[in-house]
Amino acid sequence: MSNVLEECPTGIPGFDTVTGGGFFRGQLILVAGNPGSGKTSFSAKFIYEGARRFGEPGLIISTGESFKEFLFYMKGIGMDFHPLVDKEMVRYIELPVPTSREALMTLSEKLVSEAIKIKARRIVIDSLTPLLALNPPAEVRAILRNALKTLSQTLNATIIVTIEMPYGSERVGVDVEEFVTDGVIKLCLVGREIATPYRVMEILKLRGRSLARTKYQYEIGKPYGFKVLPHSFTQKAVSKIERSKRITTGLSGLDEIMKGGIIKGTTTLISGPPGSGKTLLLLQMAAENALRGEKVQFISLEEPKQQLEETLRFLGYDAKSLDEKGLEIMFLNPRELTTSSIYNFIDVLLGKESISLIIIDGVTSLRREYGEGFLRILKDLSFNSKLRGVTLVLSILESPLNGNSSYISTVADNIIELGFREENNRVSRTLLVLKSRMNWIDSTYRKLVLKDGRLGVERYADEC
Amino acid sequence: MQMNARKIRDKLSSLGFEVDVNAVVRGIAGFNYKFDLIVENPSTRKKAIVIFLDKLDSRHVIPLLALRYDLDTQHVILAKQVEADTELILNEAGFKVIKISCGQEDENLAKRIACLLR
Numbered sequence: 001m002s003n004v005l006e007e008c009p010t011g012i013p014g015f016d017t018v019t020g021g022g023f024f025r026g027q028l029i030l031v032a033g034n035p036g037s038g039k040t041s042f043s044a045k046f047i048y049e050g051a052r053r054f055g056e057p058g059l060i061i062s063t064g065e066s067f068k069e070f071l072f073y074m075k076g077i078g079m080d081f082h083p084l085v086d087k088e089m090v091r092y093i094e095l096p097v098p099t100s101r102e103a104l105m106t107l108s109e110k111l112v113s114e115a116i117k118i119k120a121r122r123i124v125i126d127s128l129t130p131l132l133a134l135n136p137p138a139e140v141r142a143i144l145r146n147a148l149k150t151l152s153q154t155l156n157a158t159i160i161v162t163i164e165m166p167y168g169s170e171r172v173g174v175d176v177e178e179f180v181t182d183g184v185i186k187l188c189l190v191g192r193e194i195a196t197p198y199r200v201m202e203i204l205k206l207r208g209r210s211l212a213r214t215k216y217q218y219e220i221g222k223p224y225g226f227k228v229l230p231h232s233f234t235q236k237a238v239s240k241i242e243r244s245k246r247i248t249t250g251l252s253g254l255d256e257i258m259k260g261g262i263i264k265g266t267t268t269l270i271s272g273p274p275g276s277g278k279t280l281l282l283l284q285m286a287a288e289n290a291l292r293g294e295k296v297q298f299i300s301l302e303e304p305k306q307q308l309e310e311t312l313r314f315l316g317y318d319a320k321s322l323d324e325k326g327l328e329i330m331f332l333n334p335r336e337l338t339t340s341s342i343y344n345f346i347d348v349l350l351g352k353e354s355i356s357l358i359i360i361d362g363v364t365s366l367r368r369e370y371g372e373g374f375l376r377i378l379k380d381l382s383f384n385s386k387l388r389g390v391t392l393v394l395s396i397l398e399s400p401l402n403g404n405s406s407y408i409s410t411v412a413d414n415i416i417e418l419g420f421r422e423e424n425n426r427v428s429r430t431l432l433v434l435k436s437r438m439n440w441i442d443s444t445y446r447k448l449v450l451k452d453g454r455l456g457v458e459r460y461a462d463e464c
Numbered sequence: 465m466q467m468n469a470r471k472i473r474d475k476l477s478s479l480g481f482e483v484d485v486n487a488v489v490r491g492i493a494g495f496n497y498k499f500d501l502i503v504e505n506p507s508t509r510k511k512a513i514v515i516f517l518d519k520l521d522s523r524h525v526i527p528l529l530a531l532r533y534d535l536d537t538q539h540v541i542l543a544k545q546v547e548a549d550t551e552l553i554l555n556e557a558g559f560k561v562i563k564i565s566c567g568q569e570d571e572n573l574a575k576r577i578a579c580l581l582r
Contacts, residue, residue: 108526116522116549139530147529150557 005208008122008158011049012042014228018216019209023183025121026153027207028144032163033187038199038220039162040065041077042187043124045226046160048079051089056121059114061093061107063130078222091118103131104143111151120157127162145180182207187218190373198339198373201228217376219339229343229380240389241265243438247357247391248292250285253457254416257433257442262414264356265389266437267382269408271396272418277429277448277455278395280315281418282359283308284455285393287317290327295354298329302362305329316453326354334365339373342366346381350388357391364397378411400434413437418448423460431457468516468542468570469500475574476503481581489513491534505581512538512560512580519545520561525553532557540577 006025009016016022023029033039040062047058062070070092071081084090093110095103107125115123125148132140144161152159165186184204201218203211217229246261255261262268272278279300286298300308308329309319323329332345349358367374378394385392399417400409409415415434420427429448433441447458473483487502501514513535517524520543532539540560551561562576 104527104530105523109521109523112522112525112550112553139534142530142534143526146532147526150529151525151553154553154556 009054010046011053012045012226012228013224014216014218018228019203019206019211021209023158023206024208025156025158027158027182028149028152029158029160029183029185030144030163030181031160031185031187032165034165034189037165037187037189038218038226039164039187040070040126041074041220041226042185043126043160043162044070044074044079044081045224047090047122047124048074048081048084048225050122051084055089057088057118058090058122058124059093059111059118059120060090060124060126061095061110061114062126063095064127066094067092074225076222077220077225079225088118091120103134107131108147115151115155115157120155123152123155123157123159125159125161127164129162129164132163149180149182181205190371198370217339217373219343221338229339239265239386241386242389247294248285248288249416250281250288251455251457253446254431254433257446257457258414258436259439259441262391262393263438264391265386266413267385267392267394267411268414268416269394269396269400269412270416270418271399271408273397273399273420276418276420278418279303279308279311279361280450280455281416281448282361282393282395283312283317284315286327286329286357286359287312287315287322289357290322290325293326294356295326295352296328296357296359297349297352297355298327298359298361300329300331300361301334301365304331314453315455334369337366337369339370339377342377343380346384350384350390355390357393358385359393361395363394375408375411378408382411409435421445468564468573469514471570472514472574472577473501475571476578479574479578480506481578482506489535489537491531492536497531497535503577503581508581510538510581512540512577514540514542514577517541517543519543519547520550520554521545521547522550525550528554528559529557532559538580540580542573 007021008025008027009022031039031042044060047060050056050058065073074081081090085092091114093114095107095110111123114120148159148161183206186202186204188200188202190198190200199218199220201216203214219227219229242264245264247264248261249255249258270278270281282298286296290296298308312319312322349355363378366377370377382392396408398408400415412435414436417432417434419430421430431446431448433443445460447460449456449458469485473485476483482504484502486498486500488496488498489502490496499513500516502511503514504511520541538560540562541554542562542564544564546561546563554561560580562573564573
């Protein structure tokens, strides 16, 4: 007898990648989560892809939704179960919320007879909570550990059971479920108090898999249904940074400080308060690179395209001719972006072979929408850019010198801080290169000036 | 079924086994379970829990499997009607399922239980 367990890839985008293959046949998996966190979607996707891609019949026993509701909701997020149900690849059983301990016998009858009938290789019980509520914890342990676990092995099927977790509760199950299953996956809606809460999946346990990390973001919706967002750190990281190749900052004085410009494939943060010149600097950088034949994507999260083109004209550039040379300007409204759309957009963008520089102006607005998820987005963006050898330049309001925002600096290879200085009753704009990985740079304040219609960098008089 | 239980008890007793009818057993989890029969071989201390059912079918699978976890003892199920798939699952999980055929003598059933405890 082989002592190797049969693999059971879930087919859920991203999940099999981050877990190194998904589940194993015969495992009992517990999926716990807050209301609305996506337990049904996760389980449904497991069944859907099993039937559709792997030809494995699936059985869903639901104590919550009617068949009609299930079909409707799932179709709404990109999973059309109709053809699979018609082909008898998927069977959906409604199990009315039980009011007595006889419920266990009813569950048993439905699960065993239907699973055998369709030769189910994947089974979902969504949710087990009403049944567990009728039994004391020790009996729950017995039901899970022995009954469902034995069944999963006897039927050679992988079973997912879902369990409700009230908001605010850190406990996964009634008491002991997490200790007696092969896998425990927790789904949470994080940051309900911010404009765009995001979803986090925590893989607390998965027997047979060594997980590099346990927390991942996920999204629910078309076209995937359920998708675990790719986390860069799980990929084989081969950075395409080219130290010998430089991307101009658009300001000769700044290029000089940075020993020839920004190293190709690195991530640069331009920080500074409003009015300090971030957008001007970024536009000049974009224009100068386009003029040198680089393909540049300029994304603003704050200003519409037309306004940016006007600013380019103010700097003395011909927006139309820059467009022809390879500068593409785009405005994205952060309020309309979901985490999923951001990652999809990044994938598409970084997938463009010719692109060499991506500039994103106003990244701080993402923080307002995504709270602490903001840093994760930045890190993934930066990491993925490095993998593709694309230079990334971002502008933010927060100063990395500010204690509350110092964590942002971990994302960047280069940090250029803009600011203000008062001298002789006049305020001048300052520029300081705070950090430049793979370089030893001169970190003294310079003056950011507008000279002959273009931005430039000068030394302060007291320094000369 | 109670007639069966009593006759089987008598037969097993006559064969030297210790037998309790309607016996209450405390499981690992601390719950008390009541069974039709509990048979013990006094020399080997091997025990069997005997459950009588009219019909054994898929409804019984999960409760029986759960029960087995709480009571690590040989379980014997005697039933007049046995669903084939259910029997297969329970056999694989270590249950002994005995179908009571029409006209089958209780003495024979008792002997089959006795065999399990030798």
